[in-house]
Every structure is written in structure tokens, then in C-alpha cells.
Amino acid sequence: MILRQALMEGTRALRDVGIPGPERDARLLLAEALGISVSRLTLEPDLPVSTEEASRFHHMLARRAAREPVSRILGRRSFWGRDFEVTPDVLDPRPETESLIETALKGPAPERLIDLGCGSGIIAVTLLAEWPKATGVAVDVSAPCLDVTARNASTHGVSGRLTTLKSDWFADVTGSFDLIVSNPPYITEAEMAHLSPDVALHDPHLALTPGGDGLAPYHVLAAGCGRHLAPGGRILVEIGWQQGPDVAGIFNDAGLTDVAIVPDLDGRDRVVCGTQP
Known part of the structure; x- marks a missing residue:
């Protein structure tokens, strides 16, 4: 089998079970199975695919067909x-969470920020990477989440x-911050x-919903601003549409x-978003 054939086979297999964007997902999974960049799939369509590589690809396809997200299969998300x-x-x-990053970066760089309910740490780590003089705290109730955040940091x-x-x-939490950010359940x-x-089968339930009308975390976040958001500081939160x-x-x-x-x-x-007077 050559690369072009493997990609066609994978795309067809995902399309047949109703996976949206089957070619995109097949390309990502095939590149991972072969240990090459996605761009090489286009540049070298006649590249041979070994039996071992095909087996890895088929295993990944089966996981995706069972509705496991590509990011879960790869173990990473861009x-x-x-x-x-x-x-x-x-x-x-x-x-969609990139909208929060974009909004934050349009404002002044904080000296100190806090990310509440940090999960994988994408918000805090991204903002610190963009603001090289800032420091931050990443908070979560889950110790495994904090371990992932530390590795990403x-x-x-x-x-x-x-x-x-x-x-x-x-x-x-102690002290005050110039910026509070959160993508709460x-x-x-x-x-x-x-x-x-x-989503339902693969994301942690506690990271998706607080129950009820979904607004409970925002009451907690807003109430905490009095003690933890410095005068003139900003709070930015992601919301349901x-x-x-x-x-x-x-x-x-x-x-x-x-x-x-x-x-x-x-x-x-x-x-x-809002500002502390």
C-alpha cells in the first residue's frame, strides 16, 4: 500500500460512519501513524506504507470511528x-477559546494573572508565552489537571x-491579580x-457542566473579584453562546x-469582560 491509497481508505472508512471532516481527520491520523508531517502527505503521495504503519493507522481509525476526538487519539491539541x-x-x-486569548491580548499586559479552572493550562500558558514579563497562577480542583498544566508550562x-x-x-487563593481569566464549566x-x-463520552463531566442553568461559576468568579482583582484589573470569562x-x-x-x-x-x-473600579 502507498500513502495515497491509505488516505483514500481512511477517508472512506470515516465517511461511512458519519464522521464530519473525514479527510481532515484521516490526514492527521495517517501522518501520526507514519511519524511524518501532514504536509508530506501531499508532497509524497506514493510513499510506501508498511504493514506496521497501516496497522497503527487502522487502530486510530477505529478509535475515531467510535467518536473519540482526534486530539484524544494524538494526545495533543493545537x-x-x-x-x-x-x-x-x-x-x-x-x-472558540482563542477568542478569550485575543480579547486578553488587546488589553494591557498584566504583571500577575490567574487562570481559574485551568484544565490543560492552555489559557495561562498561552498568555504567559505572549507576555514574557508576566507571572501567573493556574488553579484547578483536579490534581491530574494541574499535572498536565505543569507539563505544558x-x-x-x-x-x-x-x-x-x-x-x-x-x-x-491569596493576593490580588491584574487579570482573572477562566473558561468554567x-x-x-x-x-x-x-x-x-x-464531547459527552470523552470530556470530564465536571469540566462541562455545573448543573442547573450553567451560571453558578460566574457568580463565584464575580464575587471573588472584590478580594482578588486589583483596581483597574480585568476579568475575562468564556461563556456559552x-x-x-x-x-x-x-x-x-x-x-x-x-x-x-x-x-x-x-x-x-x-x-x-469587566473591569474592577
Whole structure:
């Protein structure tokens, strides 16, 4: 078998079971099975594929056909131009979260930031990589999440400026920060029943929903600003696309100023930000 044939076979196998974007996923998995870059798939379509490589590819295809996300199979996710380790313990980062990064970078660089519910650490690590003079704290209630965050921080050269802390939101946090960021669980209890298998079967339940209307974490985050957000500091949170007005109301009620709802690239509400007076 040659590369072109393997790619056609993999694309067909994924398409037959209804996987969206079957060719894209087949390309990523085939490149991983062969240990080559995705670009070489186009440059060398007649490259021989060994029996061992084909076996690895077929195993990956079977996992994807069972609705395991490609990032879970590869063990990494590309985000803001960098690859981040992902494990079954952490939320699989979504492209929409880049809207939070973009919004943060449009403002002043903080001296000290905190990422609450950090998961894989993509937000804190990315921001520290973009702001080389900033320091930060990454908080999660899950010790395995903090382990992944620490490894990602090391990979991207910011471990000396990032502290990890096991805490239930602000419970064990001390001090104040110039920037608070969070992508909290926000899916409503009703929406959980309609999630795609890629999400429902593979993302940690606690990272997806707080239950009820999905707004509970925003009340905690807003309330914590009084003690932990420095005057003039900003808070930025990711939201579900229908939660903009509710979260903006929570921030306004907490006394934050300059509260704004920011859309993602698809034009859906994705980030709410506010400033400590």
C-alpha cells in the first residue's frame, strides 16, 4: 500500500460512519501513524506504507470511528499556534477559546494573572508565552489537571513564571491579580443530553457542566473579584453562546465596570469582560 491509497481508505472508512471532516481527520491520523508531517502527505503521495504503519493507522481509525476526538487519539491539541498535551483528565480545548486569548491580548499586559479552572493550562500558558514579563497562577480542583498544566508550562518555557494551585475556585487563593481569566464549566443540565458523543463520552463531566442553568461559576468568579482583582484589573470569562446577557448582568451586579460581551469568529457571544473600579 502507498500513502495515497491509505488516505483514500481512511477517508472512506470515516465517511461511512458519519464522521464530519473525514479527510481532515484521516490526514492527521495517517501522518501520526507514519511519524511524518501532514504536509508530506501531499508532497509524497506514493510513499510506501508498511504493514506496521497501516496497522497503527487502522487502530486510530477505529478509535475515531467510535467518536473519540482526534486530539484524544494524538494526545495533543493545537491552540494559538502551539501544541498542548491533552489527557482524559482535562477538557479538550476548543478553537472558540482563542477568542478569550485575543480579547486578553488587546488589553494591557498584566504583571500577575490567574487562570481559574485551568484544565490543560492552555489559557495561562498561552498568555504567559505572549507576555514574557508576566507571572501567573493556574488553579484547578483536579490534581491530574494541574499535572498536565505543569507539563505544558514546561514545554512552552513558562514554568518558571507559573505556579499551580489546587483549589476550589478562590477558596485557597491569596493576593490580588491584574487579570482573572477562566473558561468554567457552563453547559446547562438540559443541554448535556444533546451533546455530541465526541464531547459527552470523552470530556470530564465536571469540566462541562455545573448543573442547573450553567451560571453558578460566574457568580463565584464575580464575587471573588472584590478580594482578588486589583483596581483597574480585568476579568475575562468564556461563556456559552446564549449566556452573554446573563453573565454581563452578574458582572454588573458585582460592581464591575466596562462590562462587554465579545463575539467569536462565528459571531456568537463567547467572552464577557469587566473591569474592577
